[in-house]
Amino acid sequence: AFYRLCRIVYSNHRWFQFYWLYVIAIPVQLVVAFIVLCPIMIWRDVTYLPNEYYCLPAFTQTRGILWGTLTAYGLPVLLLSLIYLRITIFIRQQPLNQTLRIKQRQQRDLAAIQRIFINVGLLLALGTPGAVLLIMCFITGIEHPLTYRIMWVGSAVAMAILSIQIIFMTPQLKNIITIRRQQNRVTTLRVTIPMRVIVTNQ
Template identity: 35%
Template sequence: MLRNENRIIGLILTSITFTLTTFAMIISLTVLVILIYQWYRNRIKKEDKITIYLCIHIYLSLLILAAIILSMNIRTLLGDLTGQSFDSLWCIFSGYLALNHISTVYMAFVNQALYRLVRIIYPRYQYFQSLKFYTFLFIIEYLCGFGIHCVIIAWNGVIYLTNDHFCYASFTNLLAVVWAAFFAYLFPCSCPMIIYIRITRFLRRQANTVTLVTRQRQDRDFLIVRRISIILGLLLILGIPAMIFILRFAITGDYYPLTLRVSWLPVAISVAGLSVASAYCIPQLKSTIRKVFQHRIAFISGVVPLDRTEM
């Protein structure tokens, strides 16, 4: 249980994280509902279907991660204010679930980067541009993530944290936390960066040897890659404070009581930012959302004058 100054600071940090996570959930759920509805009504162009399908994976992953973080925040707030304990097997399982869904969010962006890599550099490989392939890939990645993080069970890696009132990987267990940091953050975060660097180098080499039409398409691809760099920046921010605290503990052996609360704040910022930035940076997604709101505005504009006439 936190005391004195740390308790007040902890409450402030948790409250901010709670607010940002709630915002992220609302945005993610709204976009997800729009995409599923548009997909169901067949209002998505055939050439955009793979991109939108990958966006559905992204927003579903963001929504689930935001829900997990929100449940942690609620337990933390209740524990701080009432002293209630949430130590249970479900709590331990939810800690593993949180680790797995952090890597799931990253892998959703890896899949999107992989699709762009195949479409731009290897367009002949049609199977790797199909819904079937990415559905299968998503399932395999999710199962592999669970398998990788279950290794931590042998090290008692996820425990109930009395200062924070939820279960997660303890920073004092260096073996478990380094394993989790590598597979939930470093590896999946580096994959899209490597892929987009490869795409950028390819487009630059091809810039002077293609037709005007192809060059215009490549310019659009360059623009998308530049915008997606914003997303990659948010993905990086997500884990930087946690990595700093891991290094701090490894060097000094000193564990700061508010380590996890400080670490979860940039995660909430990143999730909230990703939910907004993705809608701006992915043209097909931006176009789909814009059409829905334009249709809604046109519908309201058409109904209101009629009501006034009838009055």
């Protein structure tokens, strides 16, 4: 999303078009994510779950759960929404006499942001059962025994759906797969026809 923002809104700033900026941004993003999640470790909210056999902030640790939820879901969705809003406002403020090439590029980048929104919405939707169980735990004080398993099932299903969805939502990838399928069909037909001829001659 940041790449699309720089490409559309700040296309005249050469510094934002620098290739190495985005190469450096990847490790910087990982470092920032690590720093943001450090408070959970400092607060010692990560505990061993005896029924699940792994470590995770327990739902009873309100501070750790809220911090993890806000940093993992709230902050990315907020930043993505602000970027999408900024790009939309910028495109609508553009003059009508723009070249067709620039308009097509902007619409393509905007469509990419919309696809990201769909993916994020899907992740949030599949995370709803876990959120409902979390709210119930806060209200009743009783933790459902299948809470963590339901939460991980939602994440696993989301990853599976996103893996398939990315094929249909990325035109370049979809074209590659379509071409490969057509080539395989042609190859199969070429192999099948001679076999039929041989059987007929016999």
